[in-house]
Amino acid sequence: MTNGPLLFLGIFATLASSFWGLVLVPQLQLGGQEQVTNSATFGLYPQPRSGSAKQGAEIYRSLGCVECHSQQVRGLGNDMARDWGLRETVAQDYLGDYPVLLGSQRIGPDLANIGARQTNALTLLHHLFNPKLSAPGSIMPPYRFLFEEKRLKEDEKPSPEALVISTDQTRSEVLPRPEATALVDYLLSLRADAPLYEAPFLKPSTNAIGAVSTNTVEAGSTNAVATSNATPAAPLTVPPK
Amino acid sequence: MIASASSECSAAVTAGAVERRLAPSEIDVSCRGPLLLLFVSGLSWLVLGLLLALISSIKLHAPAFLADVPWLTFGRLRPAAMNAILYGFASQTAIGVSLWMMCRLGRTRLLFHTPLFLATALWNSGVLLGLLGILSGGSTGFEWLEMPRFVSPILFLAYALIGSCALVTFYVRAERSIYVSQWYLVAALFWFPWIYSAANMLLVFFPVRGVVQSIVNAWFTNNFLGLWLAPIGLGSIYYFIPKLSGRPLYSAQLAAFGFWTLALFTNWTGLTKLVGGPVPAWITSASIAANFLLVIPLLCAAINWHLTLRGLYWKAKSDATLRYIVFGAASYLAASVISILLGFREISGVTHLTFVEAAQVQLALFGFIAMALFGSLLYIIPRITQREWPSARTARLHFRCSVAGIILIFLSLAAGGILQGFGINNPSAPFLDVMKSTIPFIGISTLGQLLLVAGQMALLWDFVVLLREYAAPLRKTTLGWVMNSEIGKGEARS
């Protein structure tokens, strides 16, 4: 093989083939996807995120949460039995995301549906502040730099959103910074539980309420995932030393 | 002597008619400056990247370690370490090695010193800015493209300079017949700018919507390893095996068959990373099909290398470079077989998103690519500086540390990952318990990281000693000048 131009042509053609087949064709096929009608809520799906949740997505990206947490409920394996979602996630679920953070490692649990699993913002804040408190033995690092400690004046009452209040002589409380609140808003917005034709629920329902939709669920069945968590809604109080 | 030889040669070039082959040592000397800069910065990034990787590995079993420093949070350290290793070390060293092979195989001098120095400086400042960007929270969130968006034009510009120098070097080669290694080098030099610019365009500058981002990202990461670093690693293996064994390569036809099947199938395999994920099944199926077709180029390489080296494996005992190359070749075969296996849906259902995949990447990146590059460095550096390595012991230490480190990391991550995969698929096992059961394995891999970084520090130290020795006569001359001009000031002091 001594023909330079031919060599070059071959080198060009081989990469062009996969660029065409794995990049351009998927873009033609999926790039034009639109929101669809959510047959459970009659709204559009996926909904755009609120401003705070959008900021939270930036924090999520910037802190590299994706290094440990995936955001995909897989059709292979046993994710749904683990209650990580009612159904697998499909292309439709990620339309509004940038960047799409599917993840490549599961050092922590999957978060594609965390907003449906865990609806309590305070629990999530506690988990960010000190994971070992809400999940003993957790290997997640504490994100204390997303919180600030505030000294309380003599007769000042602790704020209602305080996480930890120490009642010793130097009275102080721990408050979430805006970053932490935004991050939690983002986590709460992560719900992949709208019924979709291409991703049927594990238990298909039988009663129809939408006339033109084809895949339908009983109203309210989407709330079944939202298990209320028994973690303390009241701030933890550290007794005086 | 060197000076006279080169002036003689340049006279021959200006005459234009005289057919004279350059001596290898002349070629080596012509590569000296730019290559030394590429290699020394490459090894420095490697040590830095491995140190960052070591810290992040420690954080896995001690999450509170350095937890209050946002710049050193796990989610930033890991991509920073990976980027330092991929862009700082692997890409840079691979560029140096391929420039040298281009010159040697084409029997040409390395020209364009100024653009190469400039481009190397640009590349290194790009990597530095990129790492600072990731550590300060400016990551783009796309795997292996985490560096903030202003960095990619810098890197691309630097690469455009280097790549065109390399391709022009290939174009003006004096030896017109093309050897196997050159196919791989030319291909890699051409593929890299394509995948890098396409991925940046489609993900960062004019982002596509939804999961197409993940598709492009998976295509990019696969090709970064398979079409950029791996071909250069393969090029050096194809170069050094016949060279050091003293035999011609077993078969050029077999190599060509292997090259074209590899070129065609590798770039289709990237989407095995998304098997079971939110992309249409036909896309991942196409990748899986291409994935097991890789058996063909793998067989071609294995047959070709083995039949060239048959009966001469003992040479690896005394020849340091061959030792690295053989280890690299073996790792290449092993990592590829594992990658083929991990692609299947049945296996991927367990191993995907676990440490097993990290283990495979580590084996491919360090076991194959880094070892092939180390072997090349061991051969090239003494020739371009015309100096022996200062210490044989350090060189042996480097080999042992690297091999032990890579094997420890690979085995522990693979074992831990298999445990993790089966645990996650067992819904009755609490997730936290599953992760805790993998911690001992992570501990062993941290030990491996420690060995690996120790070995690299030894190599870098050796390299710096060599460079100091090499620079000593230069410094002496400069010092002499200074002493003469300052009228014995230094002598008075001593």
Next chain:
Amino acid sequence: MSKKNKKGPPAGSTGRNLPGAKGMAPVAVLPAPETEPVAERRPIPVLLIPLLVLLVYVGDMYLMDHGADVMGKAGPFPRQVFDPFRSYQEVMDRNPESEGDKLLKMGRARFELYCGPCHQSSGAGNPGTGIPPLAGSEWVKTSGAGRAIRIVLNSVKGPIQVLGTTFDNPAMPPWGPQLTDEDIAAILSYVRANNNWGNKAAIVKPGTVKQIRDANASHSEQWTADELLKVPETE
């Protein structure tokens, strides 16, 4: 490429080793003659070709069997098929048509045939010519379908108020003799649950229609609005 290229001085002997290097142990003796590698010309092992053909065939079959779905209903390479499904048919099987879905599908066809000509496909009716609307109509949206079923079975005579307009002479024929219970259930399901018209009432089952038809078998007159209003809304 010449294999006997022995030009050039051995790399280690160029006379530039300066005293600084003394005392250090050399790692490896640099081989004196430097030749660049060459490759011999040998044919490739013949078994590799059939192996390649076989693997291409297997890969092709694998792709066909896992998502390519060339003969499938959604066309080749469908974007709706995700793991673990292999074809569009499997996705359809996992979305079983419920009774409601079947009724709705059937209802649409029956409606267009029997009702659409007067009430319009949009359900807006034609108030100008005395045809009341169905979209948003309070006679349709009741929680039970009893009133609507009676209207379809025996028709209704005016005056009747629909959405604030009084229709004195709705000229609707009684459909009871002509349509089966299932037809009527399907039509009314489509009318009542039609989101596009703003109707979100429950579907109607054929059993309910049969029940009301049997209960009113003796009633052959058209209903009046007052009679209908006496029927409990939830029936």
